Amino acid sequence: MASFNLYSRGDRIFGYANATLIGLFVLSTLYPFIYILSVSISSGAAVTSGQVVLLPKDLTLAAYEFVLSDRLFWIAYGNTFIYTFGGTAVSLAIMIPGAYALSRARLRGRKILNLMVAFTLWFNAGMIPFFLNMRDLGLLDSRFGIIIGFACNAFNVILLRNFFEAVPKSFEEAAKMDGASEFQLLWKVFIPLSKPAIITVALFCIVSRWNSYFWAMVLLRGEEKIPLQLYLKRIIVDLTANDEFASSLLTSRYSFETVTAAIMIASIIPVLLIYPSIQKYFNRGITLGGVKE
Amino acid sequence: MSAVELNDVVKRYGALEVVHSVNLNVERGEFVVLVGPSGCGKSTTLRMVAGLEEISGGTVSIGGRLVNRVAPKDRDVAMVFQNYALYPHLNVAENIAFGLRVRREKKDVIEAAVKEAAAILDLTPYLARKPADLSGGQRQRVAMGRAIVRKPQVFLFDEPLSNLDAKLRTQMRAEIKRLHKRMGVTSIYVTHDQIEAMTLADRIVVMNGGRVEQVGTPMELFLKPANAFVASFLGSPPMNLLRATVVCVDGEPMARIDAADPEAALLRLPKAIGTSLRADQRILVGLRPEHVAVGNDASGDVQEIAATVDLVEPLGSEALLHTRISGQPIVAKIETPADVEALSQIGRLQIPVGRLHVFDAESGKAVNGHA
Ligand SMILES: Nc1ncnc2c1ncn2[C@@H]1O[C@H](COP(=O)(O)OP(=O)(O)OP(=O)(O)O)[C@@H](O)[C@H]1O
Numbered sequence: 001m002a003s004f005n006l007y008s009r010g011d012r013i014f015g016y017a018n019a020t021l022i023g024l025f026v027l028s029t030l031y032p033f034i035y036i037l038s039v040s041i042s043s044g045a046a047v048t049s050g051q052v053v054l055l056p057k058d059l060t061l062a063a064y065e066f067v068l069s070d071r072l073f074w075i076a077y078g079n080t081f082i083y084t085f086g087g088t089a090v091s092l093a094i095m096i097p098g099a100y101a102l103s104r105a106r107l108r109g110r111k112i113l114n115l116m117v118a119f120t121l122w123f124n125a126g127m128i129p130f131f132l133n134m135r136d137l138g139l140l141d142s143r144f145g146i147i148i149g150f151a152c153n154a155f156n157v158i159l160l161r162n163f164f165e166a167v168p169k170s171f172e173e174a175a176k177m178d179g180a181s182e183f184q185l186l187w188k189v190f191i192p193l194s195k196p197a198i199i200t201v202a203l204f205c206i207v208s209r210w211n212s213y214f215w216a217m218v219l220l221r222g223e224e225k226i227p228l229q230l231y232l233k234r235i236i237v238d239l240t241a242n243d244e245f246a247s248s249l250l251t252s253r254y255s256f257e258t259v260t261a262a263i264m265i266a267s268i269i270p271v272l273l274i275y276p277s278i279q280k281y282f283n284r285g286i287t288l289g290g291v292k293e
Numbered sequence: 294m295s296a297v298e299l300n301d302v303v304k305r306y307g308a309l310e311v312v313h314s315v316n317l318n319v320e321r322g323e324f325v326v327l328v329g330p331s332g333c334g335k336s337t338t339l340r341m342v343a344g345l346e347e348i349s350g351g352t353v354s355i356g357g358r359l360v361n362r363v364a365p366k367d368r369d370v371a372m373v374f375q376n377y378a379l380y381p382h383l384n385v386a387e388n389i390a391f392g393l394r395v396r397r398e399k400k401d402v403i404e405a406a407v408k409e410a411a412a413i414l415d416l417t418p419y420l421a422r423k424p425a426d427l428s429g430g431q432r433q434r435v436a437m438g439r440a441i442v443r444k445p446q447v448f449l450f451d452e453p454l455s456n457l458d459a460k461l462r463t464q465m466r467a468e469i470k471r472l473h474k475r476m477g478v479t480s481i482y483v484t485h486d487q488i489e490a491m492t493l494a495d496r497i498v499v500m501n502g503g504r505v506e507q508v509g510t511p512m513e514l515f516l517k518p519a520n521a522f523v524a525s526f527l528g529s530p531p532m533n534l535l536r537a538t539v540v541c542v543d544g545e546p547m548a549r550i551d552a553a554d555p556e557a558a559l560l561r562l563p564k565a566i567g568t569s570l571r572a573d574q575r576i577l578v579g580l581r582p583e584h585v586a587v588g589n590d591a592s593g594d595v596q597e598i599a600a601t602v603d604l605v606e607p608l609g610s611e612a613l614l615h616t617r618i619s620g621q622p623i624v625a626k627i628e629t630p631a632d633v634e635a636l637s638q639i640g641r642l643q644i645p646v647g648r649l650h651v652f653d654a655e656s657g658k659a660v661n662g663h664a
C-alpha cells in the first residue's frame with residue numbers, strides 16, 4: 001500500500017533547517033544563563049583559573065552568603081520591588097485613563113492631543129534637559145521622582161488607546177443604555193475587555209523598571225534609595241578598589257566574579273517566577289493591539 | 294397618551310439629511326415594526342428613540358415626556374442589538390444582571406430578577422456559562438434577558454434575528470411574539486425582512502429613503518398599499534407591476550400594457566377606479582402573484598390574457614410561474630398541479646379584475662376609486 005507524504009522533500013529540509021536555527025538560537029540565549037549560574041555556585045579559585053566553562057566546579061554557596069549578608073543588597077532589592085511594582089501600578093493608573101480618554105471620539109482636540117503623544121515617540125528633549133527638569137521639580141534623589149518621572153510611555157499609551165478604539169461600539173452603547181456611568185464603562189467594560197493589552201503593557205513596565213539602571217544612577221544620590229542594578233554596579237566598580245574586600249578574598253572561597261554572578265542570579269529570580277504565568281497574554285497582547293473590530 | 298411619539302423627526306449628518314420628518318405614534322403595549330430596504334434610515338430612527346443618536350430636528354417623547362435631551366439610561370428603554378453585545382468576560386447571569394448592577398440595585402432584587410428572566414427565556418441551565426459557550430439562539434435570548442430584567446417602558450430591537458440561520462430565526466420570531474404577548478411591553482422592532490414584519494407587527498411602518506411610506510396593520514398594507522413602493526416591498530414574491538397607459542374602450546377603463554410590438558395587451562381595470570383616471574395617464578398595474586390563476590380555477594370577474602412561460606419553479610405544494618405579458622415579466626404563484634411539466638406549455642393567465650391595483654406611474658401613489 002502506497003503511503004503518501006503531506007510534506008515534500010523541500011518542506012522537510014526547510015523544517016530541519018528551521019529546527020537547527022531555532023536550536024542554535026535557544027542555546028545562544030540559554031548559555032549565558034547557565035554560565036552565570038555555574039559561576040555563582042563555583043569557588044572563586046575555580047572561576048579565576050578558567051575551569052568553569054559550562055558546568056560549576058568546586059561547588060560552594062560562599063558568594064551567596066556574602067551577598068545575602070550585605071545589608072545594602074536587601075535595601076536595593078526592596079527598592080527595586082518598590083520601583084517595579086509601585087511604578088507599574090502608578091503607570092497603569094495614569095496610562096489607562098489617559099489612553100481611554102484619547103480613544104473617545106467626542107474628546108475635544110483629540111487629534112492634536114494624540115499627535116502630541118505620538119510626537120514624543122519620535123523626538124524627545126534629551127538627557128540634560130530631562131535632568132534639569134527633574135531638578136527644577138525637586139525630584140532629584142527621590143523615590144517618588146523615579147516612579148512618577150517614568151510613569152508614562154507614549155508607546156504603551158498608544159497601544160492601549162488602539163485597543164480601546166477596537167472595542168466594538170455596541171458594547172459601549174449597550175452599557176450606556178443599561179445605565180453605566182463613564183467610569184463604570186471604563187472599569188466594567190473596557191478594562192476587562194482589554195485585559196490582554198493591559199497585561200502586556202504591565203509586563204513592559206515591569207521589565208523596564210526591573211532592569212532600569214541609567215536614570216537611577218543619574219538621579220539618585222543616597223545608598224538608601226538605589227535599585228538592585230545600581231547595587232550591582234557599585235559592587236563591580238567599588239569592590240575592585242576595596243582593600244578590605246581584596247584581603248577577604250585570600251581567606252574565602254568567593255571571588256569578585258562569583259559575587260557579581262550571584263547578584264545577577266538573585267536579581268532575575270522574580271522575573272523568572274512571574275514570566276511563565278503571564279506569557280500567554282504577552283504573546284497575544286502585542287498582536288491584538290493592531291487589530292481592528 | 295402614546296407610549297412613544299415622534300414628531301417631524303429629522304436626522305442630519307453634517308449637510309446630509311438621512312431621515313426626513315418622520316411622524317409616528319406608538320400606542321402603549323403595541324408592537325411596531327420599522328421595515329424598509331438597507332440604508333433607509335430604520336436604525337437611525339430607532340437609535341434616536343434610544344438616545345444613541347442625537348436628534349437633529351423634531352421631537353421624541355416617551356411616555357408623554359420629551360426626551361430629546363435625556364440620556365439613554367434615563368429614557369426607560371432597553372435595546373437588543375444585532376450583534377447582541379454580550380460582555381464576553383461575564384457569564385450569562387452577570388450579563389443579564391449588568392443593567393441592574395450598574396444601577397446599584399439590591400443584591401436580592403437582582404438575583405430574583407435574573408432568576409425570573411432566565412425562567413421566562415429558558416436560560417436557567419446556562420446561567421454560569423460564558424457567552425462564547427452558547428449557541429446563537431441562546432445568545433440571542435441572553436440579549437433579550439438583559440433587556441427584560443430592567444422592566445423598561447419600551448423595548449427597542451435592531452435586527453435582532455439577522456445573525457441567525459433561517460430555521461432558528463423562525464423559532465426566535467415566534468418566541469419574541471410570545472414574549473410580547475406575555476409581557477405586553479411597547480416594542481419597536483427594526484428589520485429589513487418583510488416576513489418578520491408581517492408576522493410580528495401590530496402595525497408596520499414602511500420606510501424608504503429616510504421617509505415613512507405608509508403606516509398600518511400588516512393586512513392593511515398588504516391589501517391597500519398606499520404606493521407602488523409598499524406594494525412591491527411586502528409579499529413574497531412581491532407584487533407584479535406592469536407599466537401601462539390608461540385608455541378608454543366602450544366607456545370602460547382599460548390599461549394598455551407597454552410593449553415593444555403593436556400587439557399590446559389590454560387589461561380591464563376595476564370600474565370604481567375609472568373615475569379617478571384620465572385617458573393617457575401613465576400607470577403601474579399591480580397584481581399579487583397569488584391572485585394570478587391558470588386554467589379555469591378562477592372565479593368572479595376574470596379576464597384572460599395571453600402570456601408566455603419563461604420558467605417554472607416548483608416549491609412543493611406551490612409553484613412559481615415566471616411568465617411574460619407583452620414582454621413584461623409577471624410572476625404567478627399557484628398550487629402545484631400533478632403535471633408540473635405541462636405548466637411550461639400554458640399560454641394564458643386568468644386575471645381577476647377586482648384584485649388589480651393601480652398606481653400613478655409618476656408619483657407612485659395608489660389610485661383609489663371614489664365610491
Ligand atoms: N455616521 C454617519 N455619517 C453619515 N451618514 C450616515 C452615518 N450613519 C448612517 N448614515 C447614513 O444614514 C442612512 C441610514 O442609515 P441606517 O443605518 O439608519 O439604515 P438602515 O435602514 O438601518 O439600514 P440597514 O438595513 O442596512 O441596517 C444610510 O444611508 C447611511 O449611509
Ligand SMILES: [Mg+2]
Pocket residue numbers: 335336337
Ligand atoms: Mg440598520
